[in-house]
Amino acid sequence: MSRAPSVLRGPALYARSRHLPAALAGVLLTAALAGWFASVWSPVDPRIRALLLAAAVAATATGLSGQDAALDRTAALRWAPLRAAHVALIGVLAGAVLLLCTPTSLAFEAGYVVVNAAGAAGSVALGARLWGGRTAWALPLGWCAVSLFVPSTEASWTQAVTWMLQPPGTTAALWTAVVLAVGGGAAYALAGPRR
Helix, strand or coil: CCCCCCCHHHHHHHHHHHHHHHHHHHHHHHHHHHHHHHHCCCCHHHHHHHHHHHHHHHHCCCHHCCCCCHHHCCCCCHHHHHHHHHHHHHHHHHHHHHHCCCHHHHHCHHHHHHHHHHHHHHHHHHHHHHHHHHHHHHHHHHHHHHHCCCCCCCHHHHHHCCCCCCCCCCEEEEHHHHHHHHHHHHHHEEEEECC
């Protein structure tokens, strides 16, 4: 039996230590449930898409911290690129789930999907930085829950709070998602999860 090349050994160990196979299974389960929700309710409804997005990133949240913080600190790894790639992978998976469960008439909204998936991935990364990987899911799901009850108005602050629900091209929602993606992703990549 041949061993994996040393180039692949590090990422494979990282993926296993961060429960990426289990996270992927959670994302696939989320996609299956979203498909069912889309058949029952309208997938065009922004509330369904926001909930789907928040659930997809929440399914990956536990892998944002390792099993042993002391072991992570002693590892001779450059953590920032691994963490940044991990957050990017979360965004790609969430965006893929959103695209798969969106009807073809909305497929042209790829910019909307990219921005919202990046913002959601950044929010879960920020949650990991603030509270640790085990409870990182609370920020995207909590934000989604709050946004469902904020009245929809033209005010910039309400558009920022409800960024997941806003139509493509809403400036305040776009900037909120960008700040979450860049700020949350950078905070997690550079400082890591809360210990």
